[in-house]
Amino acid sequence: MDLGLKGRVAIVTGSSRGIGKAIARGLAEEGARVTICARNETELARAAEEIASSTNTEVLPVRADLRSRVDINRLVEATISRFGRIDILVNNTGGPPPLLFLETREEHWHDAFEQLFMSIVNCCYAVIPYMRQQRWGRIINMTSFAAKQPAENLILSNAIRAGILGLTKSLSNELAEYGILVNAVCPGWTLTERVEELARANAERTGRSINDVLNEWASRIPLKRLAKPEEIANLVVFLASERASYITGAVIQVDGGFIKSII
Helix, strand or coil, rough: CCEEEEEEEEEEECCCCCCCCEEEEEHHCCEEEEEEECCCCHHHHHHHHHHHHHCCEEEEEEEECCCCCCHHHHHHHHHHHHHHCCCCEEEECCCCECCHHHHHHHHHHHHHHHHHHHHHHHHHHHHHHHHHCCCEEEEEEEECCCHCCCCCCCCHHHHHHHHHHHHHHHHHHHHHHHHHEEEEEECEHHHHHHHHHHHHHHHHCCCCCCHHHHHHHHHHCCCCCCCCCHHHHHHHHHHHHHHHHCCCCEHHHHHHHHCCCCC
C-alpha cells in the first residue's frame, strides 16, 4: 500500500531512541524527510546517521530541550529552512520519574507539566500556522496507556497524560476545517530504555530482579509480551499518511490488549 508520504516533511520529537526513533525511521522508510530532536547531541547524531543510511532519506538532527519554547521555535525554523514546509508533527517525550503521590513535591508537578503537556502546546503553536497555510497537516500526540488506565507508581504521568487527550480532541475540532488531523496514540508496555528504568525502580522498591518485574508486566498483557518500538511506530506512520484521511480526534491504544476498558 502506498501511504502517500514520499516528499512529506515530519518533525518527530524525543527521537534519538526508543519509540520516537522507531517512528522517525518508519516515516523515513516511507519517503518522508524527517527532523529529529533530543537533548543528547551524541545520541541524536548517531540516530540521524543510522536512520539516513538505512533509509536513504534526508534526516535533520536538531538539539532541543522540549521544555524550552526558544528551542522548539528553533527546531521548527531549522526544519522550514532545510525543507521549506512541515506536514507532520509527532509529539513524543520521555516520561517523568516514577513516584507515589505523597512522594511528589510541587516542583515535580511543574517539571512534569512542562515536559509532557507544555511541550506539546508549544510545538503546536509553532507548526500549526504552516499547516493552516498548506491546508494539510497531521499532528499525532504520543501519550501512554496510563492516560486511559492509570499505572501504579506513576501519579505524574497518570494525571498529566489524561489532559493530553482533552487537548487532542479540542485541537481536532478546531483544526479540521484546515485539513489538519489530530490524533493521540497510547502505547502499552514497550521494550524501551524508559520501561527498563521503570522496571529497575520497581525492582529496587520490591526487592526483585528486573526480569521478574518485566515478566510480571508481560503476564498481565493478553498477548503475554511487551511491544517492540516498531509496532507502535506502524500505527503512527499510518495516521500520518494520506490513507488516514478520515481519522481525527481519535485516541488509539497499541497495548496488546492491556487496557481493560471498552471505551
